[in-house]
Amino acid sequence: MKKIQISGELSRRQWMGVAAGGLVAGLVPFAGWADNRNMTVVNRRQTVTSPLAITAITGKKVVVVGAGMAGMTAAKYLRMWGGKGLEVTLVEPDALYTSSIMSNLVLNGSRTIAGLQFSRDTLTQRYGVVRKAGTVVSVNRSAKTVGLADGSSLPYDRLVLAPGVSFDNAYGLTQTDYNTRTPHAWRGGAQTTLLRQQITTMQNGEIFVMTIPKAPYRCPPGPYERACVVADHLKTSGRGNCQVIVLDENPNVQAERHTFETAFTGLHASVIRYIPNVTGIQIDPASKVVTYVDAVGGTQVINAKVVNPIVPHRAVGSETGGWLAQAGLNNSADGRWAMVNVLSYESTLLGAEGIHIIGDASSCGMPKAGHVANQEAKICADAIVRLMTGAQPDAQPVANSACYSPITANSASWLTAVYQYDPTDRRMKVANSGGQIMVNGVAATATEAASVSQENFKDMGTWFTTLMKDTAA
Ligand SMILES: Cc1cc2nc3c(=O)[nH]c(=O)nc-3n(C[C@H](O)[C@H](O)[C@H](O)COP(=O)(O)OP(=O)(O)OC[C@H]3O[C@@H](n4cnc5c(N)ncnc54)[C@H](O)[C@@H]3O)c2cc1C
Numbered sequence: 230m231k232k233i234q235i236s237g238e239l240s241r242r243q244w245m246g247v248a249a250g251g252l253v254a255g256l257v258p259f260a261g262w263a264d265n266r267n268m269t270v271v272n273r274r275q276t277v278t279s280p281l282a283i284t285a286i287t288g289k290k291v292v293v294v295g296a297g298m299a300g301m302t303a304a305k306y307l308r309m310w311g312g313k314g315l316e317v318t319l320v321e322p323d324a325l326y327t328s329s330i331m332s333n334l335v336l337n338g339s340r341t342i343a344g345l346q347f348s349r350d351t352l353t354q355r356y357g358v359v360r361k362a363g364t365v366v367s368v369n370r371s372a373k374t375v376g377l378a379d380g381s382s383l384p385y386d387r388l389v390l391a392p393g394v395s396f397d398n399a400y401g402l403t404q405t406d407y408n409t410r411t412p413h414a415w416r417g418g419a420q421t422t423l424l425r426q427q428i429t430t431m432q433n434g435e436i437f438v439m440t441i442p443k444a445p446y447r448c449p450p451g452p453y454e455r456a457c458v459v460a461d462h463l464k465t466s467g468r469g470n471c472q473v474i475v476l477d478e479n480p481n482v483q484a485e486r487h488t489f490e491t492a493f494t495g496l497h498a499s500v501i502r503y504i505p506n507v508t509g510i511q512i513d514p515a516s517k518v519v520t521y522v523d524a525v526g527g528t529q530v531i532n533a534k535v536v537n538p539i540v541p542h543r544a545v546g547s548e549t550g551g552w553l554a555q556a557g558l559n560n561s562a563d564g565r566w567a568m569v570n571v572l573s574y575e576s577t578l579l580g581a582e583g584i585h586i587i588g589d590a591s592s593c594g595m596p597k598a599g600h601v602a603n604q605e606a607k608i609c610a611d612a613i614v615r616l617m618t619g620a621q622p623d624a625q626p627v628a629n630s631a632c633y634s635p636i637t638a639n640s641a642s643w644l645t646a647v648y649q650y651d652p653t654d655r656r657m658k659v660a661n662s663g664g665q666i667m668v669n670g671v672a673a674t675a676t677e678a679a680s681v682s683q684e685n686f687k688d689m690g691t692w693f694t695t696l697m698k699d700t701a702a
Contacts, residue, residue, distance in 0.1 A: 285618050296320075296321035298328075335422070437536075438531055454634040485634060
């Protein structure tokens with residue numbers, strides 16, 4: 230136990246040190262935490278060669294649901310920090326993980342879906358995570374079991390839910406439309422490939438329409454990044470008279486505002502038309518006619534060639550009758566997200582003790598992003614290990630987020646922020662590099678790149694590789 234507390238203290242200092250240093254090329258700051266923590270164990274015990282810590286935990290079971298950015302990280306670090314006495318079962322239906330991060334670069338042909346797929350085998354082989362192929366369809370809080378679609382159930386002492394997001398039927402569209410005619414492609418996979426194919430068929434002069442839902446949504450800069458990548462691709466493939474029309478339900482650009490406003494009014498001004506404050510979107514999936522109400526109440530009609538509706542999303546299972554909803558865990562005011570205590574990511578629902586929700590499905594004050602999901606998973610894993618050894622979760626968690634956005638096929642910008650626990654609101658909030666949430670009465674904000682560059686693009690590749698290695702290997 231003592232070992233863990235000492236390591237925890239080191240990790241927090243290291244994290245803030247990185248924050249003070251700003252964004253370092255390709256660095257995933259928290260990745261170093263885990264390794265150092267493990268190193269601490271190895272150095273102190275000298276004889277330990279396994280990547281698993283030696284702890285007092287015996288005979289405990291954690292079930293992790295969803296092996297995406299959050300779930301894979303949680304499973305790995307629960308084993309690494311909890312040790313052999315902590316059995317971790319990871320439930321996931323898909324054989325491989327397909328990253329959404331970098332999937333916008335599939336649209337211009339510079340990456341492939343196959344190149345964004347990751348095996349989870351190392352989690353089993355190196356860390357002893359038990360994998361269970363399946364889909365969770367129920368949570369029984371009193372029996373402490375999860376039910377799977379195949380009729381089996383798994384018992385747990387603690388449960389970590391990391392199922393990501395599902396997409397509403399919206400704007401007159403259905404899930405079948407997303408899969409076959411009007412892909413949202415907001416989860417990397419077959420829809421990304423379909424959208425790529427549709428863009429490939431566009432002729433000069435035709436229109437690509439994309440929509441952005443009201444925040445919070447997955448990856449705040451992602452839609453604006455997609456607009457830039459598609460515009461750049463159309464221009465550089467001889468289709469510079471095409472238009473990319475961005476219909477945003479928000480009042481303005483939601484992340485990296487300087488970067489994207491500069492790109493929309495400068496570099497990509499001849500192709501991108503950005504329209505904020507849009508309401509009443511309706512899409513005909515057959516004709517690709519899009520109608521919407523503009524900021525002054527006028528109804529507008531666009532005849533598009535390709536429509537990419539990034540529709541409103543929510544925690545998987547939070548829809549009426551869904552498994553998360555039936556367990557009462559979708560307890561945000563709008564019923565879309567799981568509210569959590571950000572010291573442990575345990576649900577705030579009374580009677581749901583021992584159930585933790587991480588990644589995009591939860592609401593914690595930080596953006597819905599893969600880098601953040603990785604961080605939440607580690608805070609959660611640390612808290613579970615502490616709780617299982619009779620201690621309390623870290624009272625001052627710190628997390629960081631880095632996001633790179635390609636603006637063309639070979640240039641990018643970035644956004645980074647350090648988040649700190651605010652005990653008044655009990656949420657994670659952006660801190661400045663000195664670790665303060667408020668500076669002279671003004672809320673600290675995330676930092677974005679001063680300019681778009683090829684160097685940033687190179688760093689982006691390193692950052693992604695490092696993040697995925699820390700998550701899945
Ligand atoms: C175009 C795009 C670009 C992005 N770029 C970035 C970026 O640059 N940086 C960044 O940090 N983030 C980025 N993101 C966001 C990032 O991909 C997500 O925030 C991240 O994947 C969330 O992780 P998660 O684990 O919550 O969900 P996911 O990664 O989606 O994983 C959820 C997993 O749960 C599984 N699952 C679902 N339901 C069940 C169930 N009932 N039972 C069992 N398993 C289940 C799913 O199969 C899936 O494997 C981007 C997203 C998009 C769409």
